[in-house]
Amino acid sequence: MKQTVNINLGGIVFHIDNDAYATLETYINKINRNLQSDSKDEIMQDIEARIAELFQQHLQYSKMEVVNLRMVNDIMLQLGSPEAIGAESEDEAMDSQDSSHSDDAQEVEAEEISSSPANEKQTAKKLYRDVDHQVIAGVCAGLGERIGLDATLIRIIFVLLVVLQGAGLLAYLVLWIIMPAADSAARRLEMRGIDPSAENIQKEVERTQEERNANPNKGHRSTAGNLMFGCLITFGILLGLPLLFVIFILVTVFGSVAFAGASVMGSLLNLPLATGLSFGSLCAICSVLVILIPLIVLIIWLVNRKMGKAFWITAIVLWMLSLIGATSSMYKTFTSFSDNHEQWEQIKNTIEQLSENEEAMDAFEQAMQSWGEQMNTIMEENAYADGVTDDAAEEVTESATDDVTDDANMVISASDNETTTE
Amino acid sequence: MVENIKSQMRKGILEYCILEIIHQEEVYATDILGKLKAANLIVVEGTLYPLLTRMKNAGMLNYRWQESMAGPPRKYFCITDEGAALLQELEKEWDAISNSVNTINKAALPA
Numbered sequence: 001m002k003q004t005v006n007i008n009l010g011g012i013v014f015h016i017d018n019d020a021y022a023t024l025e026t027y028i029n030k031i032n033r034n035l036q037s038d039s040k041d042e043i044m045q046d047i048e049a050r051i052a053e054l055f056q057q058h059l060q061y062s063k064m065e066v067v068n069l070r071m072v073n074d075i076m077l078q079l080g081s082p083e084a085i086g087a088e089s090e091d092e093a094m095d096s097q098d099s100s101h102s103d104d105a106q107e108v109e110a111e112e113i114s115s116s117p118a119n120e121k122q123t124a125k126k127l128y129r130d131v132d133h134q135v136i137a138g139v140c141a142g143l144g145e146r147i148g149l150d151a152t153l154i155r156i157i158f159v160l161l162v163v164l165q166g167a168g169l170l171a172y173l174v175l176w177i178i179m180p181a182a183d184s185a186a187r188r189l190e191m192r193g194i195d196p197s198a199e200n201i202q203k204e205v206e207r208t209q210e211e212r213n214a215n216p217n218k219g220h221r222s223t224a225g226n227l228m229f230g231c232l233i234t235f236g237i238l239l240g241l242p243l244l245f246v247i248f249i250l251v252t253v254f255g256s257v258a259f260a261g262a263s264v265m266g267s268l269l270n271l272p273l274a275t276g277l278s279f280g281s282l283c284a285i286c287s288v289l290v291i292l293i294p295l296i297v298l299i300i301w302l303v304n305r306k307m308g309k310a311f312w313i314t315a316i317v318l319w320m321l322s323l324i325g326a327t328s329s330m331y332k333t334f335t336s337f338s339d340n341h342e343q344w345e346q347i348k349n350t351i352e353q354l355s356e357n358e359e360a361m362d363a364f365e366q367a368m369q370s371w372g373e374q375m376n377t378i379m380e381e382n383a384y385a386d387g388v389t390d391d392a393a394e395e396v397t398e399s400a401t402d403d404v405t406d407d408a409n410m411v412i413s414a415s416d417n418e419t420t421t422e
Numbered sequence: 423m424v425e426n427i428k429s430q431m432r433k434g435i436l437e438y439c440i441l442e443i444i445h446q447e448e449v450y451a452t453d454i455l456g457k458l459k460a461a462n463l464i465v466v467e468g469t470l471y472p473l474l475t476r477m478k479n480a481g482m483l484n485y486r487w488q489e490s491m492a493g494p495p496r497k498y499f500c501i502t503d504e505g506a507a508l509l510q511e512l513e514k515e516w517d518a519i520s521n522s523v524n525t526i527n528k529a530a531l532p533a
Contacts, residue, residue: 011494039475046471080466089472
């Protein structure tokens, strides 16, 4: 006794034994997976209609009512292997790809190439950490996959960078943070630039399963890898804190310079400080953006290659604007500096001191501010503007006095003296 | 290798013969299969369906649905003008090829 199921094949209902049904279902699914064509559904429909026709013939001939396993096996022999059927449809894909080449030799060549990995259409590769082939965290393996270089070569480059100047270490840590791990079949396919369609994912899952069964140790770090992993983690923590500190200092210093520059600019242009300040900080922002925009674009491009036109246009326009802003601000600052040689000398001295200690930095700030004040008084063009800038300059001095040391005060008084003697 | 060469040779001829069959009369896939099998040109049936769809997509063939006494409607194929033009070229090419092969075979014969 056997259980049967009802199936609808090409619009006809068949009773079919359970075992025969299982075999037929696998067969049809296999054909479907092997077909490489945009008209896949149409071909499947035709094939199913043909199977239905053959079932009818078999049933009529044997005077039976139920399709059994023997009939299904016969029909499978008659129709041929899913691979053979798929191979015929592969040519279709090849034809449309290579329709431009009429040369026979080229066609043969294309056929040889397309006969290996069937439906793995190449799309843009995405950057992921290749955790299946990792030594430390899969950064080098992922980069290699993305660029198309051997991972070992990339690893050698990284090691050289670490030994030569230590930059490799930082780069590795940063990349580790920003690169997502290829921890799913879909991501592994995206990493290799293969379209993550349902069938490809199924194949990929089967493939990784086999690979992991074959050598269960692969994909895990070696002892050396483990050691380096630990070192990098420790280093990352050790490096991360000072790095944050350095960034904080840089931002503070840059901000103060911009602030001082702003007050100078404000007085030079004879503007109320409020306007001068926003102009100066705009210049500062511009010069930061000039460096930052290409960096951000590079990182985004590495992580995800799919970016629209709008993104590029926005980035380029922003970059051009900030470049213009930064250049004009620098031009203005330097032309105004060269107007007054003595002032310029003094500022140069202060800049030299600046490299020695941070206190001098504050002194420089102060000097710049008072210089701006002096400039304004010298101009004496507009009594109203004078009043406003002087008031504002006082505010600046107040806000900056916190860190001022004795040294700085000396510099200020010196500069004051110089300018007044003038 | 041997199989590969053989199948390469057959592939081109298969399309030519299918065009020829459809040119003679409107047929549905099973009719074509019958004729190809009788001529020993096809071994497994399954490969015909992707081929027909490809030829249809390339504009050589067209089809229409026709009611059938035995079951659901069938796809009857007919040749398009484009297909007919191609068929003429293929006929010439076939003559040329068989001439070439014959010439070489005769040259190889003694005397």
